[in-house]
């Protein structure tokens with residue numbers, strides 16, 4: 001058998017255990033050289049919404065993997081090349097005489113397009129591709145095929161298909177050694193990396209970071225980037241990345257057979273300070289632990305459990321892992337799973353702040369500043385200042401830690417979409433994209449569709465109470481006291497509704513509602529009723545993201561007519577707008593400019609044509625939060641640059 005020179009391309013499989021792809025790469029026969037490579041892809045770095053916590057978790061996980069590789073062979077470490085895989089991999093193949101490139105398969109739409117290009121390039125270069133499934137319990141594409149190329153929109157559907165696919169495979173064995181790497185030199189790698197005269201990263205150097213100054217890192221040694229090279233400050237999360245940490249987390253859970261056998265998701269607590277579920281999601285996201293290790297770890301522990309109260313799917317651990325797979329299979333079979341337009345599984349609902357597209361349906365257009373009420377509610381939600389302590393605490397925890405309990409995610413997602421705000425799930429999903437460490441391209445949109453009753457779930461009349469719901473698991477409000485410290489002086493009775501506390505109680509708590517902590521930004525009950533009525537109409541119209549009326553833009557008019565016919569919400573919306581308009585008028589009168597026309601004209605000026613003048617006006621209206629044009633928001637008189645989506 002001819003000897004092989006293998007490049008193993010690590011992606012979201014940052015482990016050496018339970019890795020079918022890694023095992024496949026090591027069984028390629030007489031391996032002359034083995035290169036474990038990570039491509040630090042600038043299009044991901046600059047093109048995706050990734051918060052500091054996810055970045056630092058990823059870097060820690062890469063460090064941890066690298067030390068595991070070194071443990072297997074002292075000559076080995078993770079070789080990080082800082083460039084697009086489509087550009088750098090062909091260079092490495094040529095320079096290192098690679099015969100095989102191996103990676104773990106990913107069925108996500110973005111990865112698939114990229115991988116197809118890599119396969120094409122490999123074919124041109126005479127390199128054999130070995131691409132092995134291992135990220136899920138079952139290959140999501142195969143599940144889709146088994147279901148007539150349809151998405152699995154219920155757990156039952158997923159279970160029915162997979163019941164014919166055999167048992168979940170046992171974890172792959174962990175390698176005990178690794179072959180040596182070959183030479184790792186690259187030509188002209190001294191200064192900026194040049195390949196055939198081309199400075200490969202010149203187009204992506206921003207001048208704000210040093211990450212892409214050299215393709216092999218500052219010391220030309222394939223080093224793992226650092227937060228400061230990326231131009232970032234430190235993260236805030238207490239969740240540490242790495243395959244070692246992942247296995248510790250798993251064994252802590254498995255140590256208690258009763259806990260594993262009686263695990264019940266609905267019985268876990270979203271309000272507790274310590275996670276009441278496993279906290280495995282960040283590790284599963286980056287593949288720091290294999291999904292089969294979790295599955296079989298639980299199975300084996302339950303085998304030995306002799307007590308009662310064993311839980312069943314869907315609330316037990318197996319059900320949780322199956323949900324993860326269900327979303328992956330649904331995503332693999334659905335075009336545009338991450339948005340409404342063109343997505344045949346997502347119900348079309350006339351949410352506020354929906355994405356707008358160019359006529360081709362591909363490019364997201366800058367969203368025209370819509371209803372001020374929607375904009376303000378969305379910002380308040382994102383910034384954890386809705387005036388509802390439970391929502392605010394969850395959002396602040398999410399931003400700070402990069403993780404919140406599943407039912408906390410339910411609460412905030414329900415509030416933003418169908419519960420109170422009637423704002424598009426795409427907006428909420430984008431914030432989660434950025435802030436979650438465990439962000440997953442299938443689970444995130446999938447769960448947002450579930451919570452907004454756009455797909456997977458349809459009981460839109462079941463809405464989480466903003467006060468009653470958290471009280472069920474914690475009457476003392478410990479999570480609120482931690483993440484909204486301004487409220488910590490309130491007695492338990494008012495902790496989830498401080499605006500109802502008498503003034504004397506507020507004074508005693510050293511927190512005046514409306515001054516030290518916001519008054520509620522909406523009326524919970526009124527908005528809930530309004531949302532339910534509108535959703536009822538949406539279900540009656542029964543349009544989905546791929547409907548002709550959605551694509552040609554007539555759907556919005558159909559909704560307006562339907563709401564008018566049923567006497568829903570427009571009146572409510574008007575009165576809300578009236579209130580805002582009135583407030584705006586009062587403010588403008590105070591600032592000496594009562595003309596509404598003047599207000600809009602000024603917006604245009606501030607929209608970038610005359611920055612100097614804009615600033616003058618900003619300072620005048622110092623208490624007004626408002627739009628000043630394409631992608632810029634004025635807050636308290638200070639100009640803050642933000643893209644329209646606010647996240648990119």
Ligand SMILES: Cc1cc2nc3c(=O)[nH]c(=O)nc-3n(C[C@H](O)[C@H](O)[C@H](O)COP(=O)(O)OP(=O)(O)OC[C@H]3O[C@@H](n4cnc5c(N)ncnc54)[C@H](O)[C@@H]3O)c2cc1C
Nearest residue numbers: 277278279280281320321324406409438439440443444447
């Ligand atoms: C709006 C919203 C967005 C979400 N976005 C994501 C996301 O981007 N990435 C993500 O991994 N999870 C997401 N979830 C699902 C779920 O909240 C997290 O997986 C879970 O809270 C992670 O905590 P854990 O590891 O302690 O979970 P456990 O309860 O211990 O469950 C074990 C594992 O099962 C999987 N799992 C459990 N529930 C779900 C679920 N509903 N969907 C998918 N997988 C599940 C996860 O991999 C999890 O680590 C989202 C949920 C909601 C409501």
